[in-house]
Amino acid sequence: MKRVIKFLSASFIFAVMVLNANLAISADYKVGFIYxxxxxxHGWNYQHDVGRKAVDEAFGGKVETVFQENVPESADAERVMTQMALAGADMIFATSFGYMDPVINVAKKFPKVKFEHATGYKTADNVSTYSARFYEGRSVVGHIAGKMTKSNTIGYVASFPIPEVVRGINSAxxxxxxxxxxxxxxxxxxxxWYDPAKEADAAKTLISQGADVILQHVDSSAIMTVAEEAGVYAFGQASDMSAFGPNAHLTAIINGWAPYYVEKVKQGMAGTWxxxxxxxxxIGAGMVIIGDLNDKIPASVKKEAMAIRDGIAAGTLHSFTGPINKQDGSPWLKAGETADVGTxxxxxxYVEGIEGDIPK
Amino acid sequence: MDLSEINFAVLVASLIVASTPLVLAALGELIVEKSGVLNLGVEGMMIIGAVAGFIVGVETGSAYIGMIAAAVAGALLSLLFAFIILIMQANQVASGLALTIFGLGIAALMGHPYTGIKSPQISTISIPILSEIPILGTMFFQHDLIVYLSLISVLTIWYFLTRMRAGLILRSVGEDHDVAHSLGYRVITIRFLAIVFGGAMAGVGGGYLSLFRVPQWTEGMTAGAGWIALALVVFSGWRPFRLLIGAYIFGGITILQLNLQAIGVNINIAVLSMAPYLATILALVVISMSRFRGNRGAPGCLGRSFVKTI
Structure with missing residues (x-):
């Protein structure tokens, strides 16, 4: 069955790419996006697409963008990017962690094409990476969650055990x-990353075990819907999700890719990339935005949350400031010390106090 | 780790809800396959049911009218499949796959203005007296209408296939269409009806996802449920009750592993995530091995086109 699905998606993607290739012939500079x-x-991919549209708008007819949605993090990603490069793309934004190796492989084959890979750590002469300090936003929502919970139990629906997600849990x-x-x-x-039914099941489970505030690091808005129905609180992920739960939605961590995309395309066209x-x-650079705060949050908590946000933006506050121990009790950061980017x-x-293991 | 944190009554209630879309879609496919047709388009019919049900549900404000629309939409899409494979005699596997791709695409298109819209209110039906039994009441007797309907469907389909003449005819068409034809049964008509029924059931299964289980419309929200339904039909040996058990085991382990994670059980989570699939396959293999050895229940003409000879 899996093979059938693979074959199918491959041929489908191929067909779409051929179509896209035929469409993308007019503009001077072509930029591809894979989602x-x-x-x-209304989550992760939505915001990348907002960024893509911002590129469209910023350069008028000079830049043409193409995108491919539902690209699996496998050899399919290589195929899609190869096809984009063959179709004349000058720059490709690969917007998910799992595209890392495919990006490096395709970048070798097309040294003239510029690659931008989101949330990864491998670079090359024509590959740069970009990521947002989402954990800064999670400091803000973590504070609100701590203040709003009555059962003192906070649920967290996580996707894959990669550093980005672990960082978010620790920070919150x-x-x-x-x-x-x-x-x-x-x-x-x-x-x-995206399975509304599974996300909803996970949220329902957490609620049945007493959680009254749910945090999420998955992409759909299903959890918000479940939270609204159950009368508990949740936070929008990547985009504002208040439409799905006007009472449940305390605030959102919004990804602001648009300025970065416009800047990088500008550099690419000018040859300075x-x-x-x-x-x-x-938060400081606007890549992480805290959404509107729900009026259910008491004014004092709102003020504290905004103070955390502004402190992080100004650089006077860091989400990981010592003393912090690791989960096993061994020291990680000394008092006053802040975490370095590498770590x-x-x-x-996990930091000390979180129960359970990170799956391997 | 503290097992007492798990609310088992809620766990059973949620496993039933989680399994219901699978039960509905798989029952439909079971009838289709019993008539000798392999329709791999379950995923496509489910998602079209999900989107159509949601749209109509939102517009009319009634989730149940939405469910009727979901059935109609699934049936309409299956008509296309029926035409291609019964009249044009196209390859069933390829046509079914095409149906899935088509369904996913058209659902995304139709559903675009409906993302981010609240679903209509649904009411659960608490069965009087029974629902007040502690624990058991929460588990079984406080569900929405569709859950009860899915259980009634299992019973009805079992009765139809094993106790009714019409069911016998349907099975004979699936076993050997040439013989059935020579006996004077209308192979094409019977298969046509089976396919449309399967489409309606898949549509209802999808509608249950978008109107009851999640409940909201998001692109690609079936996320492979149609394929699991297909697998359940095969592993259940084309038997309705085994299919129900299989679906509940699948849903049960899925929900159980979430609960175990939340209380912090020290088990490799990759194993836990794989567990529903493994347990379902294992359980159904064991059931099929112990009794009725040799009789796997696969219809003899499954997937073969019927060409009228005379």
Whole structure:
């Protein structure tokens, strides 16, 4: 069955790519985007597509963008990017972690094409990476979660055990613990970025075990719908999701890719674009945006949350400021010490206080 | 780790809800396959049911009218399949796959204006007296209408296939269409009806996803449920009750592993995630081995085109 699906998606993608190739012939500069899910997810992919549209708008007819949705993180990604490069793309944005090796492979074959890979860590002469410090946003929502929970149980629906997700859990936990020393985190890993039914099941399970605030690091808005129905709180992921739960939606961590995409395309056209760079921006640079705060949050908590946001933006506050121990009790950061980027990018451990193991 | 944190009554109630779309879609496919047709388009029919059900549900404000629309939409899409394979005699595997791709695409198109819209309210039906039994009441007697209907369908389809003449005719068409034809049964008509029924059931299964289980419309929301339904039909040996058990085991392990994770059980989570698939296959293999050895229940003419000779 899997083989059939693979064959199918491959031929389907091929057909679409041929179509796209025929469409993309007019503009001077062509930019391709590949998405892990549909841009209609109102989450991760939606925001990348917002960025793509911003590129369209910023350069008028001079730049043509093409995109391919639902590209699996496998050899299919290589095929799609190869096809894009053959069709004349000058720059390709690969917008999911799992495209890392495919990007490196395709970049070798097309040294003139510029590649931008989101959330990865491998670079080359024509590959740069970019990622957002989402964990900064999670400090803000973690604080709100800690203040809003009555059962002192916070649920966390996580996708894959990669550093980005682990970082988010740690950051949210530290902030919540600081706001409310009695909080406990329950984490469920569902091993998918986008499966509304699975996400809803995980959220329902957490609620049945007493969680009254749900955090998520998966892409769909299903959890928000479930939270609204159950009368608990949740936070929008990647996009504002208040439409799905006007009462449940406390705020959202919104990904702001548009300025970065426009800037990189500008550099690409001007010839100033450089490979091998690793961009890692947060609230300060506008790559992470805190959405509107729900009026259910008491004014004092709102104020504290905004203070955390502004402190992080100004650089006076860091999500990981010592003293912090690792889960096993061994010291990680001394008092006043902040985490270095290398450790953050490769983070594979829980901080002290979180129960359970990170799956391997 | 503290097992007492798991609410087992809620666990059973949610496994039933999680399994219901599978039960519905797989029952439909079971009838289709019993008539000798292999329709790999379940996923496509489910998603078209999901989107059509959601649209109509939102517009009318009634989830149940939405479910009727879901059935109609699934049936309409299956008509296309029926025409291609019965009249044009096209390859069933290829046509079924095409149906899935087509369904996914057209559903995304139709559903675009409906992403981010609240679904209509649904009411659960608490069966009087029974629903007040502690634990058991929560588990079994406080569900929505569709859950009860899915259980009634299992019973009805079992009765139809094993106790009714019409069911016998359907099975004979699936076993050997040439013989059935020579006996005077209308192979094409019977298969046509079976396919449309299968489409309607898959549509209902999809509608249950978007109107009851999640409930909202998102692109690609079936996420492979149609393929699992297809696999369930085969592993259940084309028997309705085994199919129900298989679906519940699948849903049960899925929900159980989420619960175990949330209480922090020290088991490799990759194994836990794989568990529903393994357990379902194992359970159904064991059931099929112990009794009725040799009789796997696969219809003899499954997937073969019927060419009228006389």
């Amino acid at each position: 892990i899910g549909p841009p209609g997810d 936990y530290l902030a919540a613990k600081k706001a409310n020393p009695n909080v406990e985190f329950k984490v469920i890993w569902i091993f998918t 450089k490979g091998g760079e690793q961009t890692f921006d947060g 953050l990018l490769g983070m594979n451990f």
